[in-house]
Amino acid sequence: MSKVRVLGFSVSLDGYGAGPEQSLEHPFGKGGMELPQWLMGTKTFNTMIGEQGGSTGVDDRYAAASLQGFGAFIIGRNMFGPLRGEWPDENWKGWWGDNPPYHTPVFVLTHHARPSIEMEGGTTFHFVTEGADEALKRAKAAAGKLDVKIGGGVETVRHYLRTGAIDDMHLAISPVLLGKGEALFAGLDLPALGYQVTARETTDLATHVVLEKR
Incomplete structure (x- = not known):
C-alpha cells in the first residue's frame, strides 16, 4: 500500500530543520549546511552528483533508502528556491541544475x-496553488x-504532521x-498525533531515528 513518508530529513540537536535567513x-539558512x-x-550522495567513492555504512544505508520507492514528491516553495512573492520570470528552475535528483x-x-x-531525467515540477491537501491528492x-x-x-513537513498524513519518517539528528x-x-x-519511535542507530555524524504512526 502506498505511504506518505519523510526520509533523510536532517535536524539539529536543538530541533531546527533549517537555519535562519535562507538565501x-x-x-x-545560515549554518544549515552543517x-x-x-x-x-x-x-549514495557521491553517485547522485556523478562522483566516485564515499562511505557504505549506516549513513549510506539511510541515504539510499531516502531515494527509493517514491513515485512523487511534495516540497514547499522555499525548498524550490529563495524567491519570494510573484515569480519575476521563469528563469529559476530550482537548486539542482538541468537534471534534478527527483526523477518523478x-x-x-x-x-x-x-x-x-x-x-x-524524468523530473517535472508542478506548482500547486490550491493548498497542501490538493498537492497530496x-x-x-x-x-x-x-x-x-x-x-x-x-x-511543509510540519503541516503534514499536524494533519496526520505522514505514515513514517526518518530523521537524521x-x-x-x-x-x-x-x-x-x-x-x-x-x-x-500517534507517532512513536520504532528504530534508532547512531554514527559519528548522526543519530538516525525512525518514527511511525500507530
Whole structure:
C-alpha cells in the first residue's frame, strides 16, 4: 500500500530543520549546511552528483533508502528556491541544475501560479496553488502504488504532521546546535498525533531515528 513518508530529513540537536535567513548563498539558512554532513560523505550522495567513492555504512544505508520507492514528491516553495512573492520570470528552475535528483513528478506548494517545468531525467515540477491537501491528492494519484515523499522544508513537513498524513519518517539528528532557525517540532505533540519511535542507530555524524504512526 502506498505511504506518505519523510526520509533523510536532517535536524539539529536543538530541533531546527533549517537555519535562519535562507538565501541563494545559504540554501539551508545560515549554518544549515552543517545539518546534512552525514549524507554528503556517503556513496549514495557521491553517485547522485556523478562522483566516485564515499562511505557504505549506516549513513549510506539511510541515504539510499531516502531515494527509493517514491513515485512523487511534495516540497514547499522555499525548498524550490529563495524567491519570494510573484515569480519575476521563469528563469529559476530550482537548486539542482538541468537534471534534478527527483526523477518523478514534484508538486511545489506556492501561492503564485506558474506553468509546469519538465526537466531532464524524468523530473517535472508542478506548482500547486490550491493548498497542501490538493498537492497530496495529486501526488498520490501520480505516485500510483509507489510512495509519496514529503521532501521539505520544515513548514511543509510540519503541516503534514499536524494533519496526520505522514505514515513514517526518518530523521537524521546531527550533533550540531543552530540556536535559531526553523524549529521542526515546536508546538507539536507527536505522541498525541500517534507517532512513536520504532528504530534508532547512531554514527559519528548522526543519530538516525525512525518514527511511525500507530
